[in-house]
Amino acid sequence: xxxxxxxxxxxxxxxxxxxxxxxxxxxxxxxxxxxxxxxxxxxxxxxxxxxxxxxxxxxxxxxxxxxxxxxxxxxxxxxxxxxxxxxxxxxxxxxxxxxxxxxxxxxxxxxxxxxxxxxxxxxxxxxxxxxxxxxxxxxxxxxxxxxxxxxxxxxxxxxxxxxxxxxxxxxxxxxxxxxxxxxxxxxxxxxxxxxxxxxxxxxxxxxxxxxxxxxxxxxxxxxxxxxxxxxxxxxxxxxxxxxxxxxxxxxxxxxxxxxx
Numbered sequence: 001x002x003x004x005x006x007x008x009x010x011x012x013x014x015x016x017x018x019x020x021x022x023x024x025x026x027x028x029x030x031x032x033x034x035x036x037x038x039x040x041x042x043x044x045x046x047x048x049x050x051x052x053x054x055x056x057x058x059x060x061x062x063x064x065x066x067x068x069x070x071x072x073x074x075x076x077x078x079x080x081x082x083x084x085x086x087x088x089x090x091x092x093x094x095x096x097x098x099x100x101x102x103x104x105x106x107x108x109x110x111x112x113x114x115x116x117x118x119x120x121x122x123x124x125x126x127x128x129x130x131x132x133x134x135x136x137x138x139x140x141x142x143x144x145x146x147x148x149x150x151x152x153x154x155x156x157x158x159x160x161x162x163x164x165x166x167x168x169x170x171x172x173x174x175x176x177x178x179x180x181x182x183x184x185x186x187x188x189x190x191x192x193x194x195x196x197x198x199x200x201x202x203x204x205x206x207x208x209x210x211x212x213x214x215x216x217x218x219x220x221x222x223x224x225x226x227x228x229x230x231x232x233x234x235x236x237x238x239x240x241x242x243x244x245x246x247x248x249x250x251x252x253x254x255x256x257x258x259x260x
Contacts (some may be wrong), residue, residue: 001062002051003069007077010045013037018049026050031094032067034072036087046056046074054246058141059217064104067091068255076257084109088122088255112255113177115168130175132250135211136229138169139221140236140245150217156191163190181212181223201239208235 015033017026033046045181048070054060068091074080075087092105095128106122107114119125150156185202188194193215194202201220202213209228214221220240224232229247236245 001053001065001069002052003066003073005048005073005077006047006049006069007074008045008075010043014045016045016047018047020051021047026063026066028063028091028094028100029070030097031097032091035090036071036078036080037092039080039082040078045079048073054143057144057146059145059147059219060139060141061101061104061108063098063147064091064257065093065108066077067094068105068108072255072257075081085123092121095221099151101147102151109254112252113180113250115175116172117168117172122141128175128179129252130177132177132252134226134251135177135222136224136226137248137250138210138224138229138232138236138245139248140240140243141218142215142220142243143218144215147217148205159191163187177223178211181210181214184214184216185212193217201235204235204239205232208232 014032015026015030015037017029019026023026029048029050033048037044037046050066050069052062052066054062056062068088070143071087071091072084075082080087088105088109093102095105103116103119103125106116106120106125106127110127110129113130113135115128115130117126117128150160164187167187171179171183185194187201196228198220205213205222208231210222210224210232220231233245233247
């Protein structure tokens with residue numbers, strides 16, 4: 001995704017958030033800007049423009065990515081002088097407040113395939129990278145699933161925590177991309193993200209050469225070696241003929257400011 005930020009002096013603080021050319025009510029992004037404006041020495045009008053390449057609300061972590069990219073850009077534009085970690089904390093706090101995510105920002109800041117070994121805001125939670133070169137992610141949206149409805153459901157939260165602790169412990173014992181996607185698939189099945197049709201999709205993708213296939217909320221994704229991508233894409237075509245799917249290499253650098 002790409003986020004552009006425009007700042008101008010104003011008589012009072014004003015925050016406008018856009019998705020492309022349309023003004024939208026993105027509370028997480030707006031709250032992030034409002035928190036950072038408290039550190040500015042003058043009031044500003046801030047216009048944030050998001051451009052997403054993936055659907056919003058399926059499980060791609062768009063709210064965290066939007067908030068984090070905004071925070072980094074605002075820090076730069078207003079010359080607040082914060083470190084990347086300090087800046088990211090504003091985005092994390094906004095995400096937690098609106099229950100759109102609990103750990104996305106920390107991972108998005110670091111980049112790559114990472115393990116959150118302990119929870120918490122950027123700079124507090126412990127994050128460790130796992131080597132993941134030469135791997136492509138093939139993914140597709142399956143619908144909408146609000147994070148807030150998941151993490152405020154007591155039984156779902158208990159199940160996620162129980163299975164999640166087991167999966168994390170198992171992954172730390174063997175931190176490889178193959179083990180990650182295998183454990184992710186098991187986690188998705190245990191918490192109820194996978195139905196019978198998705199199990200067939202999983203099996204077909206692995207048979208076509210994928211290292212593994214899993215589901216995060218309502219996003220289906222496979223980790224694939226470069227040489228096997230074409231065959232795995234044929235499986236996505238067969239199972240999701242009317243759905244737009246995406247391919248991407250794993251970015252090792254995380255969120256960052258780029259010059260226009």
